[in-house]
Amino acid sequence: MASLITCPHCGVRPKEEFTIRGDASLVRPAPTASDETWHDYVYVRANPRGRTLEHWQHAGGCRRFLVVERDTFTHEVYSVTDGAAFARENGK
Amino acid sequence: MRYSAFSIVKNALSGNLKWKPQWRQAEPKSHYDVIIVGGGGHGLATAYYLAKEFGVKNVAVLEKGYLGSGNVGRNTTIVRSNYMLPGNEPFYEFSMKLWEGLERELNYNVMLSQRGVIMLYHSDGQRDAYIRRGNAMWMEGVAAELIERDQLKKMIPFLNYDHARYPILGGLLQRRAGTARHDAVAWGYARGADRHGVDIIEHCEVTAIRRENGVVTGVETTKGFIGCGKLALAAAGNTSRVGEMADLKLPIESHVLQAFVTEGLKPCIDHVIVYGGGHFYISQSDKGGLVFGGEIDGYTSYAQRGNLATAEHVMEEGVTMIPGLSRVRVLRSWAGVMDMSMDGSPIIDRTPIDNLYLNCGWCYGGFKATPASGYCFAHLIAKNDTHPVARFLRLDRFARGYAVDEAGAGPQPNLH
Numbered sequence: 096m097a098s099l100i101t102c103p104h105c106g107v108r109p110k111e112e113f114t115i116r117g118d119a120s121l122v123r124p125a126p127t128a129s130d131e132t133w134h135d136y137v138y139v140r141a142n143p144r145g146r147t148l149e150h151w152q153h154a155g156g157c158r159r160f161l162v163v164e165r166d167t168f169t170h171e172v173y174s175v176t177d178g179a180a181f182a183r184e185n186g187k
Numbered sequence: 188m189r190y191s192a193f194s195i196v197k198n199a200l201s202g203n204l205k206w207k208p209q210w211r212q213a214e215p216k217s218h219y220d221v222i223i224v225g226g227g228g229h230g231l232a233t234a235y236y237l238a239k240e241f242g243v244k245n246v247a248v249l250e251k252g253y254l255g256s257g258n259v260g261r262n263t264t265i266v267r268s269n270y271m272l273p274g275n276e277p278f279y280e281f282s283m284k285l286w287e288g289l290e291r292e293l294n295y296n297v298m299l300s301q302r303g304v305i306m307l308y309h310s311d312g313q314r315d316a317y318i319r320r321g322n323a324m325w326m327e328g329v330a331a332e333l334i335e336r337d338q339l340k341k342m343i344p345f346l347n348y349d350h351a352r353y354p355i356l357g358g359l360l361q362r363r364a365g366t367a368r369h370d371a372v373a374w375g376y377a378r379g380a381d382r383h384g385v386d387i388i389e390h391c392e393v394t395a396i397r398r399e400n401g402v403v404t405g406v407e408t409t410k411g412f413i414g415c416g417k418l419a420l421a422a423a424g425n426t427s428r429v430g431e432m433a434d435l436k437l438p439i440e441s442h443v444l445q446a447f448v449t450e451g452l453k454p455c456i457d458h459v460i461v462y463g464g465g466h467f468y469i470s471q472s473d474k475g476g477l478v479f480g481g482e483i484d485g486y487t488s489y490a491q492r493g494n495l496a497t498a499e500h501v502m503e504e505g506v507t508m509i510p511g512l513s514r515v516r517v518l519r520s521w522a523g524v525m526d527m528s529m530d531g532s533p534i535i536d537r538t539p540i541d542n543l544y545l546n547c548g549w550c551y552g553g554f555k556a557t558p559a560s561g562y563c564f565a566h567l568i569a570k571n572d573t574h575p576v577a578r579f580l581r582l583d584r585f586a587r588g589y590a591v592d593e594a595g596a597g598p599q600p601n602l603h
């Protein structure tokens with residue numbers, strides 16, 4: 096794993112300042128969505144070997160939630176976006 | 188060839204040149220009744236019990252690397268059955284009982300060493316939790332002992348009892364638990380399966396699953412197409428990728444766990460010791476090296492290597508528990524890729540596709556499960572019926588609201 100993450104707010108920081116929350120590609124279903132949709136959201140993961148989106152919180156810094164795009168095999172980090180900005184861009 | 192004192196003497200007298208390979212280098216046939224994907228401990232144990240217990244002889248195990256190249260040869264070798272939940276404890280105790288007879292069963296020295304596993308506690312709350320766990324074990328007929336501080340000091344004098352934050356107050360001991368030689372477990376099952384006619388095909392990666400009319404008919408591999416009646420997945424760590432070949436959506440994330448071994452020392456650690464203040468466990472191998480590990484690295488990963496920060500964290504925990512460790516040199520470290528399931532417990536089940544079977548989600552506790560996993564999976568494949576001790580380990584338990592959440596961490600794989 097890359098040992099440094101570039102926080103859009105704080106700059107280059109050691110990975111240990113961040114807390115990982117998991118898959119950021121999931122879209123929270125409507126409260127009225129079917130049980131199956133909720134089941135998939137809570138329990139099922141694509142778990143790709145390759146590019147993935149994850150929520151990382153910069154707990155030891157600005158405390159913002161970030162979306163980190165990285166490769167689960169090479170561990171290359173492609174981009175780090177502020178969580179709110181990511182949500183706006185992706186219409187979530 | 189059966190191993191015995193006689194066979195050792197006989198081979199010694201002929202210069203040890205006449206030992207036979209332990210299993211044949213099989214070439215794939217065009218069709219098998221059952222194909223097992225993954226030549227790790229679980230896949231091999233499944234093949235062994237299928238052939239030996241359930242009479243299914245036309246079986247192949249396909250392994251993309253060499254036998255033992257996966258987690259079966261990467262783990263820290265701890266076997267125990269000190270679980271708390273009714274969905275787990277009978278299963279792991281069934282496994283423990285199979286371990287206790289395994290050497291005789293396989294005619295193979297897997298070096299099972301029942302040296303005792305002790306889990307330390309550091310607070311009153313944690314002691315109560317361990318008492319509860321011990322009682323849960325007793326309710327399933329499994330002996331557990333609470334060892335209080337004074338007694339523990341005599342048993343294990345070198346621990347840091349007076350740590351300011353995590354003073355050691357005692358521990359929960361399972362005496363029958365211990366370690367086994369991990370490679371030998373794979374080799375022993377491979378040899379046993381081979382003797383019962385199973386084809387073990389190494390360097391044969393499954394690249395696609397072929398289906399006709401919704402039913403699996405075989406697999407594409409790096410050695411060509413191989414047809415099958417039933418297909419069984421036991422591909423620890425790569426389950427999502429193999430599952431994807433049949434459009435399975437799975438409650439799995441792949442995470443990496445590291446292990447470490449030190450230079451060889453004279454015998455000094457008699458038990459497997461688990462540090463309850465964080466997550467650290469240590470034992471001494473028969474060669475003298477201290478074998479230890481800690482938490483997973485925390486993020487999803489398919490790389491069979493870990494990161495240095497986690498290594499540092501593991502060492503810190505170790506030194507917190509055993510200050511003397513700071514003067515020991517680490518020889519090697521390595522990592523394995525594991526399926527972390529959403530509740531930290533495994534899955535042994537049929538899939539929505541009738542002749543496709545699934546064995547996965549072992550997280551970092553699957554080595555101890557190897558015999559029971561193989562037995563129960565073989566039972567399921569042969570009879571199309573779940574073995575009673577695996578009945579809580581179904582794939583649909585999340586949808587039904589029956590997660591087996593031993594750690595109480597919820598659907599967050601990196602917290603189990």
Ligand SMILES: Cc1cc2nc3c(=O)[nH]c(=O)nc-3n(C[C@H](O)[C@H](O)[C@H](O)COP(=O)(O)OP(=O)(O)OC[C@H]3O[C@@H](n4cnc5c(N)ncnc54)[C@H](O)[C@@H]3O)c2cc1C
Nearest residue numbers: 225227228229251257258259262263265393523553554555
């Ligand atoms: C560092 C570490 C320490 C651990 N410590 C312990 C411990 O102390 N106690 C304990 O109980 N458990 C422990 N575990 C967990 C345990 O090792 C695993 O849960 C268990 O070994 C998994 O089952 P397996 O042996 O069948 O897996 P593996 O040996 O990984 O077998 C799966 C096999 O499938 C093969 N495969 C994958 N994809 C394909 C494909 N497409 N085609 C063909 N073959 C394929 C792989 O090459 C691999 O050989 C540890 C794990 C790690 C990584």
Ligand SMILES: [Zn+2]
Nearest residue numbers: 102105153157
């Ligand atoms: Zn920041």
